[in-house]
Amino acid sequence: MSRKSFLRCTFLSLVVFLAAGADGQTAPTELSAAQIVDRNVSARGGLAAWRAVQTVSWTGKMDAGGGGSLAARNRRFAQGRVAPSSKTAQPDAPTAGDKGADKQTQLPFVLQMKRPRKSRLELEFAGKTAVQVYDGTNGWKLRPFLNRNEVEPYTPDEMERAAAQSDLDGLLIDYGAKGSKVELEGTEKVEGRDAYKLKVTASKGDERHVWVDAQTFLDVKMDGAPRRMDGKDRKVEIYLKDYRTVQGLAVPYLIETEVEGYRPAHKMTIASVVVNPKLNDPLFAKPNIK
Numbered sequence: 001m002s003r004k005s006f007l008r009c010t011f012l013s014l015v016v017f018l019a020a021g022a023d024g025q026t027a028p029t030e031l032s033a034a035q036i037v038d039r040n041v042s043a044r045g046g047l048a049a050w051r052a053v054q055t056v057s058w059t060g061k062m063d064a065g066g067g068g069s070l071a072a073r074n075r076r077f078a079q080g081r082v083a084p085s086s087k088t089a090q091p092d093a094p095t096a097g098d099k100g101a102d103k104q105t106q107l108p109f110v111l112q113m114k115r116p117r118k119s120r121l122e123l124e125f126a127g128k129t130a131v132q133v134y135d136g137t138n139g140w141k142l143r144p145f146l147n148r149n150e151v152e153p154y155t156p157d158e159m160e161r162a163a164a165q166s167d168l169d170g171l172l173i174d175y176g177a178k179g180s181k182v183e184l185e186g187t188e189k190v191e192g193r194d195a196y197k198l199k200v201t202a203s204k205g206d207e208r209h210v211w212v213d214a215q216t217f218l219d220v221k222m223d224g225a226p227r228r229m230d231g232k233d234r235k236v237e238i239y240l241k242d243y244r245t246v247q248g249l250a251v252p253y254l255i256e257t258e259v260e261g262y263r264p265a266h267k268m269t270i271a272s273v274v275v276n277p278k279l280n281d282p283l284f285a286k287p288n289i290k
Contacts, residue, residue, distance in 0.1 A: 033184040039217040045249035118284040179203030
């Protein structure tokens, strides 16, 4: 996967990851979609608690690259030691035969979100900071690691994907108030555990799936936005793990994103979560580069 495509996938993945799950297992009981969602909301901390959340900030590290030679080439390019070219700026994803295919470069990140649908992602790479900002209507990006030192607007495709993302509380919290509909499509195994498969249809008709653990009623998996790679639409799956409680809210501290045909999965490891930090609106405006 190219680094540019990975970053887009990572961002869109990052702005929907709030969910949760845990241990123990019994056979799933017969419940309606509404009952499953009610139990999910309760397990995640309750509707009143989530409605009180206006801002959230996450810090941690995420995987990037894949393959020692690929990561090294990208680092050299980002640091200006390789002449820019379309091949260098968009390197091929490693294959199963790549000796370094199972290696990743971990990059520090900060993700900040504010209702309604505002988000800002900062990603450190080779001593430079990439920025992706969405103000709820428009989006911008700054990618100095690709020697692109000017603020660029989101492409139409990026805008469409950003507009389709859920608010900071995810797809199931307050789904009715958001104009969404939830349907139960049965149960499936998710990493060996029974989970309810729910289809969430947004008011504009976009469909996503969320898998809710049948024992804990916490989200354990969700659809990611499909990626077009190598001329094919690739399925994206997001797994939510290592759930912890932050101010009474269940939050995953490990998010793994799998793109069909590409290995290994990209991991986002959360180091800290802050609920309701002060985030002023200018933070989500077009970056001002001096």
